[in-house]
Amino acid sequence: MSFQNLIIEDKGRIRQITINRESKLNALNKETIAELHTAFADAFGDNTIGGIILTGAGSKAFVAGADIAEFVGLDVESATAVARENQKKVFDLVANGKKPVIAAVNGFALGGGLELALASHIRVASSNAKMGLPEVTLGLIPGYGGTQRLTKLVGSGKALEMILTADMITADEAYRVGLVNYVVAPEELITKAEEILNKILQRAPLAIAAAINAVSAAGTPEGFEIEINAFGKCFGNEDTKEGIAAFLEKRKPEFKGK
Structure with missing residues (x-):
């Protein structure tokens, strides 16, 4: 299967899905959302695949957020429909998948990018990663599960602080508050994700x-x-x-x- 914005690589029973829009800091546009839906549905349905690693191309960003240009012209009804459709197509699909998904967070994970990491089952961050939900700076709130999944991981106090201030946190702070499972050197990021998945794949x-x-x-x-x-x-x-x-x-x- 050919994708314009994703790179798909298999290593044994592990499938790596890499969002490949490095020049746009791997921002999520309509096409990328559609391709992620197809890629995850295919991986979950493939009996040869036991687990998935999700990451972004390059070292600067996992996903720097949604493509804000696509928000122009939305009204209440259309914006609500976009949030509902995209949550169902990708974020809920990932979160409710029957195979483990590990987000390998390299660089910035902001807005929809952090929400994509939150939808994953386990998160490993490179030491240079920075995470945040900056939607209130645009007069918005997170719309892809961020208010719900972040709260579940770090508690309402820290979730509200991150969402209301729109401040980014470092990988070390993300680890301290329980947002990520591990922080490793950038060159060890995929290796650590593979190590965790290979252990999981030994189980039933x-x-x-x-x-x-x-x-x-x-x-x-x-x-x-x-x-x-x-x-x-x-x-x-x-x-x-x-x-x-x-x-x-x-x-x-x-x-x-x-």
Whole structure:
């Protein structure tokens, strides 16, 4: 499959999706949003792929935000439709995916770029990364899940500070407040993301998918019930029987995703 704004590379069972608009600091325009939808839907549906790394081309930016020029001419109705459609097509698609997505944040992750990282399941940042939600400087608020997912990660106090001041934070501060899982040297960024994914890929795929779904429901009224039902459904999987047998027999399990 050919893309104008993405580079797709496979390394074993890991697929790397790189947003390739380096001259525009990998900003999210309509075409890139559409391509991300296709790329993620394809990766989630490909049985040979176990996990995804998402990053931006070059060293300056993961994604510097949305393409602001595309906001010109929007009114209340059309802006609401854009936010709803793009959340569903990309941000919710990533967050609700059945395979782990790691955002490898290189450089600036601002606005929609930070929201894309927030939609990912795990975040690794290069030491030169800077993150923020500057929408209020345009008279806007985050529209791709930023108010919800940032709050879930760092709490309402820090989320409100970042959103209301529009200030960027460094990679080290992002790590301190729980926004990213690791901070590494720029040259180690993809290697660290691959290391995490390769460890995950040794586990039972159906259990991984169920865990992602249950964690996504944390804090909702249905969260505990979703966890209970998902736990029970595991006992209908061949992998669960294999995992229990392997533990009792003191051997390494051989999971098949069934």
